[in-house]
Amino acid sequence: MHKAVFFDRDGVINRDHGYVGTLERFEFIPGVAEALAAIKKACYKTILVTNQSGIARGLYTVDDFDTVTEFMQGQLAMAGAAFDGVYFCPHHPNATVAKFRCDCSCRKPKPEMFLWARKEFDLDMENSVMVGDHASDLQAAQAAGVKRLVLVGEHIETELKHFPQAETFNSLPEFAMSFCRQAG
Structure with a gap:
């Protein structure tokens, strides 16, 4: 079994400009590539789990998301930091795009994306970590059996009210x- 660090995308990996579905709106947070490379060197799988309701809302397409993901992965690969797995949820219960309108099991705070990763990578969830910027990220990870839950980013103060047991880092x-x- 492998240990993993799970990551939300917007607000953790890149600046959250709201519905980041195009290359023009994608901007890495400084130091992220080096941070991911260091985590990979510590023998952890790196897994991205991201809600992408902008697809359901018709603001961008799955192809647009794939283009951003390919760019992100290419840039990270140059630093030895590409994600081992990328999972996304394009659904929303109030979607304007009918085929994405549903109450699915993959949209965080539900755990399905984590369970897909667990199966694909044979992950030890209890010894894995989740790094997110919203309580829903941590709730999904906790529901999948992840024990170490970390909040980062701009929303720590408000999100801690919903998930006070989280560790926090800027x-x-x-x-x-x-x-x-700690791992080394």
Whole structure:
């Protein structure tokens, strides 16, 4: 079994400009590539789990998401930091695009994306970690059996009200520095 660090995307990996579905709106948070590379060197799988309701809302398409993902993965690969797995949920219960309108089991705070990753990568969920910027990220991970739950980013103060047991770091690079010291 492998250990993993799961990550939300918008607000953790890239700046959250709201519905980031095009390359023009995608901007890495400084230090993320180096942080991911360090986590991978500590022998953890890196798994992205992201809600993409902008697809359901008709703001961008699955192809647009794939284009952004290919760009992100290409940039990260140059630093030895590409994600081992990328999972996304295009659904929303109030979607304007009919084929994505549903109350699915993959939209966080539900755990289905984590369970897909567990099966694909034979993951030890109890010894894995979730890094997100909203309580729903941590709720989904906890429901999938992940024990270490970390909040980063701009919303820590408000999200801690919903998930007070979370560890907190200002950013993914700050978390990675602490994490890799402990893991090493």
